Amino acid sequence: MSTELILIRHGETDWNRELRFQGHIDVPLNDTGHEQARRLGLRLARESVQFLVSSDLLRAQQTAAPAAQQLGLDIVGSVELREQNFGVVEGLNADEIQRLHPRAWEDWLKFNEDHRMPEGESPREFHARVIEALGRIAAAHRQQTVMVVTHGGVLDMVWRTVKGLGLNGPRQSAIPNAGFNRIRIADAARPAQIEIIDWADTAHLDGLPAQPSYDQGRHLRKS
Numbered sequence: 353m354s355t356e357l358i359l360i361r362h363g364e365t366d367w368n369r370e371l372r373f374q375g376h377i378d379v380p381l382n383d384t385g386h387e388q389a390r391r392l393g394l395r396l397a398r399e400s401v402q403f404l405v406s407s408d409l410l411r412a413q414q415t416a417a418p419a420a421q422q423l424g425l426d427i428v429g430s431v432e433l434r435e436q437n438f439g440v441v442e443g444l445n446a447d448e449i450q451r452l453h454p455r456a457w458e459d460w461l462k463f464n465e466d467h468r469m470p471e472g473e474s475p476r477e478f479h480a481r482v483i484e485a486l487g488r489i490a491a492a493h494r495q496q497t498v499m500v501v502t503h504g505g506v507l508d509m510v511w512r513t514v515k516g517l518g519l520n521g522p523r524q525s526a527i528p529n530a531g532f533n534r535i536r537i538a539d540a541a542r543p544a545q546i547e548i549i550d551w552a553d554t555a556h557l558d559g560l561p562a563q564p565s566y567d568q569g570r571h572l573r574k575s
Contacts, residue, residue, distance in 0.1 A: 355490040356497045356549070358399065359533040360419075361504050362411040363388035368529060369564045372445045374503075375438040375472070378410045386414070388530035388557055393418025395532060395556040396499065401425065403493050406501035407433040415530060416501040423499070432485035435503035439472025465519035475519040482509040486546075490537040507533060514546050526552040528563050 363385030367374050381389065396419040406416040408429035416427045441449045441456065449457045459467050468474040473481075489498055504527045511525040512518065514535075532553040538545045 353494050354536050354538045355493050355495065357486065357490065357535050357537065358396070358401065358497065358499045359507055359510065359535060360392065360415065360499065360501045361507055361527055361529055361531055362407070362415040362501060363392070364529045364563065365411050367443075370445060371564060372443060373438045373441050373449070374411075375435050375442040376409070377442050380410050381414045384561060385411070385529065387560060389415045389418050391556045392530050392532070393422045397422040399423075400497055401499045402496040404428065404499045404501075405430050405433065405489060407435070407503060409434055412501045412503065416499070419499060430485065432481055433500065433502040433506060436475070436478040436505040437473035439469040441469045441472070463521050478505065479509045479512070479519055482506050483513060486510070486537070510535060510546065511548075511551075514548050528552055528554050528557075530554075530557060532556065
C-alpha cells in the first residue's frame with residue numbers, strides 16, 4: 353500500500369533573488385513566482401490529485417492557488433510544512449549575517465546536524481518535523497495522490513533521507529522554485545521508506561528567467 357506525494361517548492365520571491373534566509377517570515381511571491389505558479393497549475397491539471405496541503409506561509413499558499421483552482425480542491429494549510437526556522441538571521445543575506453552574527457555564521461558553516469541559529473531550529477529537529485509530517489499525510493491518504501506545496505529545506509530533508517546522506521554537510525540536490533517532484537511512500541507506517549519517482553522537473557517553466565541559486569558549499573570552499 354502506497355501514497356504518492358507531488359512535492360512542490362514555492363515559487364520565486366524577491367528574497368530568493370536577494371539570497372536572503374526567509375525561514376518563517378511571510379514573504380509573498382514576486383511577478384516571476386506568480387507566473388511559475390500559473391504554469392504549475394496548468395501542469396497539475398493533468399494529474400489526478402485527491403488532496404492538496406500547503407505550508408501556511410504566504411509564498412506557498414500563493415503557489416498552491418492556481419493548482420487548487422485547476423484541480424477543484426481546497427488548500428489545507430500546515431504549520432509543520434514550513435521552512436526551517438533560522439531564528440535571528442531570518443531576513444538577512446550571507447554578508448549581513450557574517451557582519452551582524454559572526455559567531456553564528458562560523459558555526460553555520462560547519463553544517464552540523466545539531467547546530468541552530470540563535471532562536472532557530474537545528475537540522476535534526478527540522479528533519480524530524482518534516483518526515484513525521486509527511487508520514488502523517490501519507491497515512492491519512494493511502495493509495496491516493498497528494499499535492500504538497502512547501503519549501504526548499506523540506507525537499508532537501510526528503511532528498512537526504514532517500515539518498516542516505518545524513519544531515520551534515522551542504523545541500524547536494526537541485527531544488528528549483530516551482531519545480532515538480534514526485535515521491536512514493538511505500539508503507540505509511542514507515543515514512544522513511546520513500547522512493548523518488550521524479551525530481552526537479554522544470555519543463556513547465558521553460559523560457560522564464562534563470563533561477564537564483566545559493567551555493568552552500570561555496571562558503572566552505574572560500575574558508
